[in-house]
Amino acid sequence: MVGGGIGGLACALALHQQNRDVTVFERRDRIEGRGTALGMWPEALCALDAIGLGERVRRTGVAQQEMRFRRSDGRTLARLNVGRLERRTGDLPVLISRAALISLLRDALPSALVRTGQPVGPADVADLCAEYDVVVGADGIGSAVREARFGAAHRPRYSGYSAWIGMVPSDGEVSQEIFGRGRKFGVTPAEGGLTNWYAPIRVPQGGLGDDPMVQLRELFGDWCDPVPSLIERSAGAEILNYPIRYLAPRLPSFVSGNAVLIGDAAHLMTADLGQGACQALADGVALGTRLAKSPDPEPVLNQYDRERRRPSQRVATAARLLGAFTLRPGLSNLRDLTFRAAGTLTRHEPRPSRGANTASASVSDTGVRTK
Ligand SMILES: Cc1cc2nc3c(=O)[nH]c(=O)nc-3n(C[C@H](O)[C@H](O)[C@H](O)COP(=O)(O)OP(=O)(O)OC[C@H]3O[C@@H](n4cnc5c(N)ncnc54)[C@H](O)[C@@H]3O)c2cc1C
Secondary structure, three states: OEOOOHHHHHHHHHHHHOOOOOOEEOOOOOOOOOOOEEEEOHHHHHHHHHOOOHHHHHHHOEEOOEEEEEEOOOOEEEEEEOHHHHHHHOOOOEEEEHHHHHHHHHHHOOHHHEEOOOOOOHHHHHHHHHHOOOEEEOOOOOOHHHHHHHOOOOEEEEEEEEEEEEEEEOOOOOOEEEEEOOEEEEEEEEOOOEEEEEEEEEOOOOOOOOOHHHHHHHHHOOOOOOHHHHHHHOOOOOEEEEEEEEEEOOOOOOEEOOEEEOOHHHHOOOHHHOOHHHHHHHHHHHHHHHHHHOOOHHHHHHHHHHHHHHHHHHHHHHHHHHHHHHHOHHHHHHHHHHHHHHHHHHOOOOOOOOOOOOOOOOEOOOOOEOO
8 A cells, every 4th residue: 555644544444454464655754634624425434434433433523514605795605404415325424634534544553554654656666566466556646656557647737726724723613615706715613623714716836925824814804704713813823735736637547457546646636525535535445345355356456447437537527617616706706696596496494584593693594694
């Protein structure tokens, strides 16, 4: 296994639980996660259930009931009742920090199986393939296994936007995305009374300034609550600069000989649908459980490619389209109209009576600003 991130650890765990030999090569000195809160949707929770971690993730994280879409002046465009999913799938999405998810995966795997401080370069891949029955490229965005097996033409491309992301103590925030021209501000709760926020901004590659607070205040300082207060509470805390990228052209196969790709190595996608880690878990568990049961890896690798490539590539395409639609300045009005229409069409809750005190005092359920 090359890469001890979300997909690699999940795949290694699926193999180890069936008593199959597995070694994880991780370039970093420690297995730990930084950064954003991740939304675990039912497909990912199902994969986590298969490796015995679903309940722990549900207990650790925060269940997501609702997602709001608003304009920067506070007007609600749409509310997505995520609770409906529970009626269909029996599960609500769970928001959990990357650090907590990585810890749960890492702690479930015997540490002797993980070799940290071991970067694998493209030139090492042929030797690994000769030594091991299967080499899984779970090495993320700049995958060495992908480069060795599929060439440098399939590489991460810049989406046209980069995000500042941060995490602050703040309990009870509602999950929401707030739209402006060429930028948006997302808020999701995470475990332990933390709130995760992300602020994608259309800029040329490398174009986010050096001082996040200066830029965040300038671009979002006059937006509706809770944007300015989350920004101000982030002063002095770690704020990450994240260029958003996707893989292009997409791969014709996830398998080359006895090497196979999972997660971002296989289908790096923009963050717009919050699905990259979910897909990495689905890949890792599907591959690991099947490999563990079969004495012959070849048909398993082909089956994995048939079952996982098209669906995950479709999710990547959808995420990219959504990113373009929500962030292209010329489409702002159309975007707001579309979300508003979608909000109206999917609204099913009774309207609150006039003067009723809703959860958000400043925004009515009908999309009319009452502040
Ligand atoms: C702002 C933002 C928000 C996001 N929000 C969500 C969300 O809400 N829900 C969601 O599902 N996804 C989300 N994602 C996407 C998600 O973070 C990734 O898709 C996911 O981490 C991919 O998992 P992975 O295992 O493929 O790669 P990673 O988790 O990146 O792991 C790759 C591992 O390989 C190691 N490695 C790399 N190169 C080598 C090498 N040459 N040799 C050895 N080791 C190597 C790395 O150190 C790392 O440990 C978001 C992404 C961003 C940027």
